[in-house]
Amino acid sequence: MLAVLGLSSEEALVSYLSAAVRFDGKLDLENGKSEYEIVDYFKARAARNANGYASFLGAGVYNHYRPVLCDVVVSRGEFLTSYTPYQAEISQGTLTTIFEFQTMVCQLTGMDVANASMYDGSSAVPEGAMMAARVTRRDKILVARSVHPEYREVLTTYLKHGGLPVSEVGYSPNGLLDLDDLTKRLDDSVAALIVQTPNFFGLLEQIDELAHIVHSKGALLVVAFTEAVALGLIEPPREADIVVGELQSFATPPSYGGPYAGIIASKDKFVRQLPGRLVGETTDSEGRRAFCLTLATREQHIRREKATSNICTNQALIALMATVYMTVYGKEGMRELAQQNLSKAHYLASKLPRKFDAPFFNEFVATTNGKSAGEINRELLEHNIVGGLPLDRHYPELSGCVLLCATEMSKRADMDRIAAVWDGK
Amino acid sequence: MIKKVSPHIVQNEPLIFERSSPGKRGYQLPELDVPNVDAEAALGRQNVRGEIEDFPEISEVEAIRHFTRLSTWNYAIDLGLYPLGSCTMKYNPRVNELVARIDGLAWAHPYQPEHLSQGCMEVIAALENALAVITGMDAVTLQPAAGAHGEFTGLLMIRALQEHRGNPRKKILVPDSAHGTNPATASMVGYAVENIESNDRGMVDMDRLSRHVTEDVAGLMITNPNTVGVFEQDIKRITGLLHEKGALVYMDGANMNALVGVARPSDFGIDVMHLNLHKTFSTPHGGGGPGSGAVAVRDILKPFLPGPRLKRESDRWTWDYDLPQSIGRVRSFYGNFGVLVRALAYIMAHGGDGLRRATLDALLNANYIRKKLEAHYEIAYQSPTMHECVFSDDRQARKGVRTGDIAKRLIDYGFHPYTVSFPLIVRGALMIEPTETESKRELDLFADAMISIAQEVEDNPELVLQAPHSTRTSRVDEVTAARKPILRWKSSVRSAQAAD
Numbered sequence: 033m034l035a036v037l038g039l040s041s042e043e044a045l046v047s048y049l050s051a052a053v054r055f056d057g058k059l060d061l062e063n064g065k066s067e068y069e070i071v072d073y074f075k076a077r078a079a080r081n082a083n084g085y086a087s088f089l090g091a092g093v094y095n096h097y098r099p100v101l102c103d104v105v106v107s108r109g110e111f112l113t114s115y116t117p118y119q120a121e122i123s124q125g126t127l128t129t130i131f132e133f134q135t136m137v138c139q140l141t142g143m144d145v146a147n148a149s150m151y152d153g154s155s156a157v158p159e160g161a162m163m164a165a166r167v168t169r170r171d172k173i174l175v176a177r178s179v180h181p182e183y184r185e186v187l188t189t190y191l192k193h194g195g196l197p198v199s200e201v202g203y204s205p206n207g208l209l210d211l212d213d214l215t216k217r218l219d220d221s222v223a224a225l226i227v228q229t230p231n232f233f234g235l236l237e238q239i240d241e242l243a244h245i246v247h248s249k250g251a252l253l254v255v256a257f258t259e260a261v262a263l264g265l266i267e268p269p270r271e272a273d274i275v276v277g278e279l280q281s282f283a284t285p286p287s288y289g290g291p292y293a294g295i296i297a298s299k300d301k302f303v304r305q306l307p308g309r310l311v312g313e314t315t316d317s318e319g320r321r322a323f324c325l326t327l328a329t330r331e332q333h334i335r336r337e338k339a340t341s342n343i344c345t346n347q348a349l350i351a352l353m354a355t356v357y358m359t360v361y362g363k364e365g366m367r368e369l370a371q372q373n374l375s376k377a378h379y380l381a382s383k384l385p386r387k388f389d390a391p392f393f394n395e396f397v398a399t400t401n402g403k404s405a406g407e408i409n410r411e412l413l414e415h416n417i418v419g420g421l422p423l424d425r426h427y428p429e430l431s432g433c434v435l436l437c438a439t440e441m442s443k444r445a446d447m448d449r450i451a452a453v454w455d456g457k
Numbered sequence: 458m459i460k461k462v463s464p465h466i467v468q469n470e471p472l473i474f475e476r477s478s479p480g481k482r483g484y485q486l487p488e489l490d491v492p493n494v495d496a497e498a499a500l501g502r503q504n505v506r507g508e509i510e511d512f513p514e515i516s517e518v519e520a521i522r523h524f525t526r527l528s529t530w531n532y533a534i535d536l537g538l539y540p541l542g543s544c545t546m547k548y549n550p551r552v553n554e555l556v557a558r559i560d561g562l563a564w565a566h567p568y569q570p571e572h573l574s575q576g577c578m579e580v581i582a583a584l585e586n587a588l589a590v591i592t593g594m595d596a597v598t599l600q601p602a603a604g605a606h607g608e609f610t611g612l613l614m615i616r617a618l619q620e621h622r623g624n625p626r627k628k629i630l631v632p633d634s635a636h637g638t639n640p641a642t643a644s645m646v647g648y649a650v651e652n653i654e655s656n657d658r659g660m661v662d663m664d665r666l667s668r669h670v671t672e673d674v675a676g677l678m679i680t681n682p683n684t685v686g687v688f689e690q691d692i693k694r695i696t697g698l699l700h701e702k703g704a705l706v707y708m709d710g711a712n713m714n715a716l717v718g719v720a721r722p723s724d725f726g727i728d729v730m731h732l733n734l735h736k737t738f739s740t741p742h743g744g745g746g747p748g749s750g751a752v753a754v755r756d757i758l759k760p761f762l763p764g765p766r767l768k769r770e771s772d773r774w775t776w777d778y779d780l781p782q783s784i785g786r787v788r789s790f791y792g793n794f795g796v797l798v799r800a801l802a803y804i805m806a807h808g809g810d811g812l813r814r815a816t817l818d819a820l821l822n823a824n825y826i827r828k829k830l831e832a833h834y835e836i837a838y839q840s841p842t843m844h845e846c847v848f849s850d851d852r853q854a855r856k857g858v859r860t861g862d863i864a865k866r867l868i869d870y871g872f873h874p875y876t877v878s879f880p881l882i883v884r885g886a887l888m889i890e891p892t893e894t895e896s897k898r899e900l901d902l903f904a905d906a907m908i909s910i911a912q913e914v915e916d917n918p919e920l921v922l923q924a925p926h927s928t929r930t931s932r933v934d935e936v937t938a939a940r941k942p943i944l945r946w947k948s949s950v951r952s953a954q955a956a957d
Contacts, residue, residue: 033825033897042817045824046719048841052693053725059718060590064808067552073805074798078561080576082569089566092789099484101520103558106743109535110528113549116745119874120933121865121925125531126744129524132473135945139509145944148745151602154789182789189763189785193616193647236504265496267506287557288577289567289790290602291747303942309745313946314938316931317923326938332605332641333879337650342641345603345735349743359473359520363512365484371496372489378499379491391500413570421568444490 086446087418090395090437092180092258094281097441099360102283102353111352120324126348127323130311133355141275142268143297148309149351150294150343153258153278154183157226158190159296159307159341160276164224164252165196166305172222173198176209178231180258181426207233207388207397209242218249228256229269233388233435234395236266243271262393264370274298283357284350293350304330307341369440376438383451387433395437397423405434411453417446458909461537461902462871467929470526473513474946483517511948530929532873538899542845542876542888543684545714545736550806553799562798567790571775578774581791582767584801588732593723594753598762599792604711605638606787607731607750610763612646613784614729614754615676615705617761626675632661634685634880639678639709648675655882659685659838661695670702680709684880685838686823686845696726705729713737714892715820715844718813729754738800749796763787818893819844822900826891829904833911837883850885853911856918860885863910865932866924870906
């Protein structure tokens with residue numbers, strides 16, 4: 033090949049770069065490693081993490097069993113090693129699964145239309161807020177304090193320079209959004225209220241009532257979720273205008289925070305304001321059903337600075353994993369799975385003092401009755417149990433409170449152990 | 458002649474919803490070891506949904522056949538050359554998939570105690586360090602989830618520094634050859650975008666640029682090598698010019714596969730840049746994600762990095778949340794950790810020398826393709842080629858055949874097309890990036906295919922205009938898809954084409 037190019041060595045390919053910009057040194061990295069050494073290195077790192085613990089952490093990231101089929105499908109090179117399906121004729125596999133994904137997200141959330149995925153739940157929240165601002169041509173965003181604290185932080189970062197001031201609506205003593213505070217803050221300049229259900233404390237917000245209040249002022253309701261499994265059992269937010277959320281629960285392991293897949297869905301009438309990629313059904317030149325990326329005039333590669341978002345790469349493979357997960361569980365399984373989560377969490381909660389009395393799904397806030405949350409969690413670790421999340425860092429007023437989560441993977445014996453530690457036994 | 462492929466039987470498959478039949482199931486949950494809770498009693502009747510209408514009901518074997526059949530309708534790197542320019546479609550080593558799935562890493566919860574997360578934190582620290590070494594920059598954040606997300610993070614930091622200096626300024630300069638994400642990002646951060654026209658060598662024009670650089674300019678976003686695969690020869694003068702006026706320079710690192718081990722952005726004056734770990738560092742594209750858009754910065758921007766930051770405290774790692782000047786979070790938790798594991802594994806496998814060799818191989822492959830095709834396609838610019846080469850369809854357009862048609866015909870030859878019609882500054886662009894992955898044999902097959910198509914354009918343009926001829930799906934009607942959007946399946950609207 034060098035001969036074809038009339039070169040004596042590969043170095044000649046960079047010799048035209050001036051010495052001032054060329055790097056002739058040696059990168060200060062170790063020598064290349066064999067496959068065996070690489071596996072060994074990461075096994076050693078994994079051994080330095082928690083191993084063999086039962087975990088009762090939730091707070092936006094959930095431990096759910098992953099059906100084997102999910103990894104089988106996403107490990108196929110045809111899905112794993114393909115690019116964004118711009119060339120429809122040789123990307124029908126990916127395009128069809130995205131179309132199925134969009135459909136399932138709609139069925140699950142009660143919305144009309146959903147995109148091909150967002151980075152994660154946290155970044156989907158500001159995308160939903162900006163979308164609401166475009167639809168209403170208003171600029172103020174209200175967000176419930178019971179929305180995941182890190183989601184709210186991301187919202188603040190995103191909107192800082194977009195001319196969309198954010199203010200927070202507090203929660204009542206029962207842990208649900210404070211309606212009085214909402215009424216006080218809701219005026220004609222509000223584009224949207226963002227509320228999460230089940231909320232960060234695991235509690236079910238009253239979506240219909242909130243929708244009614246918000247709509248009466250001409251604002252939109254953006255509903256967020258972090259625990260997608262809940263949607264197998266709880267009434268979807270049909271009265272919302274935009275739904276954003278996180279699908280980590282559907283087949284993605286916690287993986288120290290990512291990669292996950294976010295979703296954004298809405299009512300039909302807002303489709304042209306949706307950010308990100310959309311797949312649509314059409315036909316090929318012989319009239320057969322086919323799918324392709326569509327409505328691209330919303331997107332950055334066409335609209336550049338006037339695009340609805342700068343998002344390009346999303347989380348396609350994770351969305352595929354979620355699609356396989358939803359397929360495997362199906363209509364009946366999604367419900368049974370949710371029902372098991374509900375039962376486990378309620379079993380655990382029945383043995384601990386709860387902070388809030390509103391209905392909850394698979395997470396709840398427990399009070400520690402004088403003991404420090406740290407003390408309890410240290411004691412649980414001795415029994416190979418990772419306890420819940422102490423809430424003091426994100427909610428100073430809830431110091432001494434712990435957010436616990438139980439899923440279908442939680443075992444009764446571990447829950448009994450938690451109760452015993454709580455009671456000082 | 459078509460050498461690489463032969464047509465073969467492909468399975469048809471309906472949508473999963475059309476395969477569904479009541480009562481079928483593909484799962485088995487364990488028996489409950491606690492009392493079953495009555496949902497309506499626990500949640501309130503109004504909070505409990507009925508069945509999820511039209512959700513699939515499928516057996517396990519039907520599910521695996523469904524997805525396997527669909528997978529065969531895709532082209533993939535595992536099947537051959539995938540020369541999408543600016544996308545760096547290189548081989549994705551499978552050991553990286555294996556290590557990302559090791560239980561202790563995959564099941565690490567982001568909120569588990571720090572002393573039980575040291576392994577994850579070490580991985581993050583090791584990758585931050587490696588990327589700092591490769592770019593020559595002073596600090597790295599791994600929080601952004603993709604390239605555009607990295608751009609957003611970088612521009613927020615530029616804005617924060619300018620504000621800290623007393624004036625956020627008003628504009629971001631973007632060369633007209635830039636990826637669409639650049640202007641879209643600048644506008645999300647509240648900046649006006651000013652486009653800089655490229656010169657006839659495909660590079661940023663110094664004279665034009667200097668007219669745009671004023672005290673109103675917060676920064677320049679530049680891709681280097683740029684989207685025509687050319688190294689910006691004046692890059693040091695460009696960054697110097699911006700710095701003189703108090704502006705910063707952001708580098709879109711989408712094309713970093715041309716530079717690893719060969720040039721460090723810090724050496725030519727870049728202040729902040731992103732790296733697409735799903736391009737340069739081989740993490741799989743997965744049909745459009747997940748990616749990771751690591752951002753590397755010079756010292757002056759370090760205080761503004763998103764938090765939390767890793768900090769070494771005596772003998773262990775801890776997360777530092779006390780960052781008063783930080784731009785805040787751009788994503789929950791610590792980024793796409795699973796992608797970071799894969800990228801680190803790739804860097805470890807290569808080592809410093811191996812990374813440099815990979816870069817040189819990528820340059821060699823691109824130059825080889827250019828040499829083989831130059832006689833048949835119009836090269837867009839005479840400047841030296843780095844990791845990708847860009848042609849225009851000028852010669853073929855005379856016969857009414859455009860870059861998009863040539864791309865479709867390439868499919869019949871068994872290849873994924875190159876990037877079509879981008880960059881926008883080249884009329885009818887064919888943007889080809891072979892990467893270091895490809896052997897001479899695959900490159901020759903590709904070049905032969907391209908040359909054969911050029912001949913077909915002369916002899917029988919209709920053949921090319923109607924392509925592809927051998928795929929399961931022929932040319933797709935994208936116009937109708939956009940005019941009458943059908944974005945989800947509905948049981949009430951059974952498609953006439955629903956095959957079974």
